[in-house]
Amino acid sequence: MSGEQRDLTPRPNPILAEPATPETCAGDLRSPSEQQAAAGAARDQAAFGRINAAGR
Structure with missing residues (x-):
């Protein structure tokens, strides 16, 4: 990526x-x-998600 930052804004799940x-x-x-x-x-x-929540 040439210096651009990804948009990490949370988006609603259309299925949910x-x-x-x-x-x-x-x-x-x-x-x-x-x-x-x-x-x-x-x-x-x-x-x-469980791994990240556990802080490992």
């Missing part, structure tokens, strides 16, 4: 902002492999 209705769930059209990748990324994010 949506109400859990059948219509919004039906809108999730990821393939099974994309769903697995997203689930793995969520597990990684949760694990790293």
Whole structure:
């Protein structure tokens, strides 16, 4: 990055902002492999969050 700083401003999660209705769930059209990748990324994010919260 040529001297530019990344924008680290927190943004609302669009998934959490949506109400859990059948219509919004039906809108999730990821393939099974994309769903697995997203689930793995969520597990990684949760694990790293716990590590950071523990101060290690």
